[in-house]
Every structure is written in C-alpha cells, then in structure tokens.
Amino acid sequence: MKFKLFLILFTFSIIKILGTGQQPDKIIINNKEYDLLNNPLDAYFEKHPDDHPIYGPKIRKKTEKELMIPFSTSNYRGYIATFKIENNTLSLVDLKLLDLDSGKDRYISVFKKIFGDRKVDLNYSGILVIPTGELLESAHFGYSYLYDKYHLMTIQRDAVIKEKELNKDEFIRFKVDQFKAYKNTEEYKTEVKNHLKSWNGDKKFELSRKNTRGMSKKEIAQLKKEYEFPPSEEHINNFLFVLINPDFVIIDY
Structure with a gap:
C-alpha cells in the first residue's frame, strides 16, 4: 500500500473526535523532563x-477495595512512569499511581512499594519518541499529537545506540516507514x-432484530448498506497507523 501524505493528515484530522488524548509517561534527559510518546513498561x-x-x-490486596481500579479516560494505563537517560542507558526512576482517596486527578509514587531499592532491568528495545518542539495538532486520540520537532532515540536492551533530531516532515516520513515495516x-x-x-461483531449487533426493532425500512436499508462490505485494507491501515505505536519495530531514520 502506498501512503499518501494528504490521506494521512486527513485521517489524523478526522479522528480528533473519536477518542481521548492520553497522559504520557515522562523521560529525563540532561536534567530536563520531557513527555514520552511511548510506554516502555508495557x-x-x-x-x-x-x-x-x-x-x-x-x-492492591485481595479485598473488595481491589475492585476500585484507578482509571481515567485520559490515562487508560492508570499510572505515569518516569524514565531517565544517564550514561547512555535507559532506566526507570519513578512510578506514580492515581490516588483514589484524593478526589482529584492526583498521582502518588508507588515506586518504593513495588521495587524497593533494587535496580529495574527493563530490557527494553525500541525507538523512543520525545517531542521537543511546539505542539501543532492534537487529535485527542492516544498519542496522536503532531509537533514541529522531535528527538528520537533507538534503544537496544536499555542502551542508547542512536539518537537524532527530526522536524515535522521528517517525523511523518519516519512514521510511514516504520508502519510499512510493522x-x-x-x-x-x-x-x-x-x-x-470487531467489525463482524458490530455488524451482527447493528443488524440484529433487537437493535433494528422500531427502525423504519429506510433506516434498516441504510444500515445494511453501511455493512455491505467489510473495511478495506486501506481503511484498516489508516486506522492502525494512528492507533498503533509500533515502537518495537526498529528502523533507520
């Protein structure tokens, strides 16, 4: 499939209404904290x-309170991790959890409770995406933000093996090339x-008697037309291009 830039940007614009932007993890480089558009802890x-x-x-112990999961539509992970690059090595330095008792969108550190004083071997390999410039577009869908500058870092088993600054156009080309490899x-x-x-499940429900009961013949006909054909490869690819972050796919840039 050949990606067309206008189609990618069109898709990016359309999905602004489809979801909620996510609170990113953080990364410290040269004593400065940045947003990180990856989740190495996954x-x-x-x-x-x-x-x-x-x-x-x-x-969380096995009690009734275990059912109270710290969840926010702006943070499906429920936590915020902070990483650090030091001596060309990626490490985890903090892990915060949404505080259910605060009644506010406040996070508290649970790093010591989980890891104690031990060093966490992430064994992470992938390409970290760190926005360093001005925010140009926010699609409010996962990490579908567009900045004018990025800092990319290729990590191999927690070691930095390459890093480079990219502008917006270079970053889009990188994303396209990475998706092709993905x-x-x-x-x-x-x-x-x-x-x-998922599409077949939606089709089965949407066209079921339970769902179409009370609809007019015209409405049912329109619904059947919408589900006449499964999504095309191009449709699926454009959806996945925005939704999926294949950071584990290491390419040159």
Whole structure:
C-alpha cells in the first residue's frame, strides 16, 4: 500500500473526535523532563505481571477495595512512569499511581512499594519518541499529537545506540516507514484479524432484530448498506497507523 501524505493528515484530522488524548509517561534527559510518546513498561509488565501497580499483588490486596481500579479516560494505563537517560542507558526512576482517596486527578509514587531499592532491568528495545518542539495538532486520540520537532532515540536492551533530531516532515516520513515495516510483523496480522472480528461483531449487533426493532425500512436499508462490505485494507491501515505505536519495530531514520 502506498501512503499518501494528504490521506494521512486527513485521517489524523478526522479522528480528533473519536477518542481521548492520553497522559504520557515522562523521560529525563540532561536534567530536563520531557513527555514520552511511548510506554516502555508495557512489555516489562507482560513479563513481570507481579510488578504491575494496578493488577499486581504488591499494591492492591485481595479485598473488595481491589475492585476500585484507578482509571481515567485520559490515562487508560492508570499510572505515569518516569524514565531517565544517564550514561547512555535507559532506566526507570519513578512510578506514580492515581490516588483514589484524593478526589482529584492526583498521582502518588508507588515506586518504593513495588521495587524497593533494587535496580529495574527493563530490557527494553525500541525507538523512543520525545517531542521537543511546539505542539501543532492534537487529535485527542492516544498519542496522536503532531509537533514541529522531535528527538528520537533507538534503544537496544536499555542502551542508547542512536539518537537524532527530526522536524515535522521528517517525523511523518519516519512514521510511514516504520508502519510499512510493522506490516511485515505477526503483531500487524493479529491487529488486522482483531479489527475484522470487531467489525463482524458490530455488524451482527447493528443488524440484529433487537437493535433494528422500531427502525423504519429506510433506516434498516441504510444500515445494511453501511455493512455491505467489510473495511478495506486501506481503511484498516489508516486506522492502525494512528492507533498503533509500533515502537518495537526498529528502523533507520
């Protein structure tokens, strides 16, 4: 599939109304804190579920209060992690959880409760995306923000092996190239299958008697027309291009 820049930007504009922007993790570089448009702990928690601040056993005990999950539409993770680059090494220096008792959007550190004094080996490999310039567009959908400058860092098992400053146009080209490489992965195939499965589920419900009861024949005909064909490859790719952050796909830039 050939990506067209105008189509990407059009898709970016359309999805502004589809979701909520997410509170990013943070990263400290040369004693300055930046937003981080990646979540390196996702892969870590898959391998170390007991360290998860919400679903692991170290913070929440098996009580009725366990059902009170710190959740916000602006932070589906429920936590904010802070990382640091020091001596060309990526490390985790803090982990904060939404404080349910405060009644406000306030976060408290749970790093010591989970990790104590031990060093956390993230074993992260991927490309970190750090916005360093002015915000140009905010799609309010995941991390679909557009800045005029970015700092990219390629990490291999927590070690920085490459870094580079990119402007907006260079960053868009990087995202397109990374997505093309992502399409060759098993993760991409899984996401496509899940998207089609979700579409079929929606179709089954939307066209069910329960849902169409009370609709006019014209309304039902229009609904059937909307579900006449499954989403095209181009539609799915444009959706995944904005939704998915394939930071594990390492390419040159």
